Amino acid sequence: MSELRIAPVDGDAMMNDWRHVHNTIIPTAPLSPDDVRERVGRYRLDVAYLDDAAVGCATVRPPTDEEPAVTVIARILPAYRRRGFGRTLYEHGLALARELAADAPVETVVLASNEDGLRFALARGFVEIDRYVLPGDTIPFVTLRLG
Template sequence: MTDLRIEQVDGETALQDWRHVHNTIIPTAVLSLDEVRESARRNRLEVAYLGDLLVGCSTVRPPTGDSSTATVIARVLPAHRRQGHGGAIYARGLAAARELGAEVIETVVLASNPEGLRFAQAQGFTEVERYLLPGDSVPFVDLRLN
């Protein structure tokens, strides 16, 4: 895991890179560039590179209102999995969520991504709910950190 660089999305190239990773891993909920821009206003979005090679991204949805729950999502492109990158991306997202005041941490994984589910469970998450978005056939899995 040499030279892994994780940085906050800032600028068009980073927005496009984040979108590429998201849409590759979540093909049932493809986002437009405008939707990613809107998400970046509400959430902390980061991209991860090995040198100059894009390997992953993350989303931290901060606690809102009276809630102390944040959502931390780490995504790694398939060719770069099982090399420690997901753990580094997740650890950084978890630290950011804690800095934002989160007391409860959740994540969400597409049910058709067994590697992502295993990763979340290995980090200490347990499933709390499965649901389908309108028009979808593959459920999302919400998990909570124990």
């Protein structure tokens, strides 16, 4: 049986894998290659692979002066959900977040239409603290904080 392998984004092929997962799960806010390249410079981006297939992606955003929370986002493509991959990817991201800012609050962001993602976050103790809609969108993003 194959094991999930999680690796930091390194190079264009991995950026494309990360982008594919992101844009599949967040179709309302697709990112360009340049958007992802810019994020690689600011955040920790990882890709989860099963054999050679990208099945998920993660983002860990460090806290800033404006935003004191560390943000952990784990996304798994629908065809690969309910196999423990989301838990593994989330725990990986949470460990990285604790290395960056051990005492910072932990938040996540989920597109409101992603019912699986919301259930996943709520089951891990996150509580909703905010909703916002990007300009031109109609589906809100939900910000949740680990309780």
